[in-house]
Amino acid sequence: MSEISITLQQLRGMIGLHVMHNGMPCQIIEVLDDGPAIVLQSHNPDKPVQSNQHGEGNRRVHETFTVPVLTRDKREFHPQYLALELD
Numbered sequence: 035m036s037e038i039s040i041t042l043q044q045l046r047g048m049i050g051l052h053v054m055h056n057g058m059p060c061q062i063i064e065v066l067d068d069g070p071a072i073v074l075q076s077h078n079p080d081k082p083v084q085s086n087q088h089g090e091g092n093r094r095v096h097e098t099f100t101v102p103v104l105t106r107d108k109r110e111f112h113p114q115y116l117a118l119e120l121d
Contacts, residue, residue, distance in 0.1 A: 045070055052121035055099055074099045
């Protein structure tokens with residue numbers, strides 16, 4: 035069985051797309067070369083509180099999620115990537 039070939043350029047072309055991740059509306063904001071993986075930013079209006087270096091909550095931010103594109107052996111698309119729904 036051979037490896038799946040998807041280029042970083044193809045993945046970078048997805049930046050800005052809106053997707054559903056685990057039932058939550060998100061936007062693809064970054065591509066990580068190592069993996070590769072994509073980074074999603076939640077558009078959930080109930081933003082969680084971000085803690086500072088001392089563990090004290092000081093502001094609300096959008097959650098981010100990292101989704102692997104390929105499995106470890108690079109022979110299949112990762113189930114989390116396949117589960118993304120285009121918005």
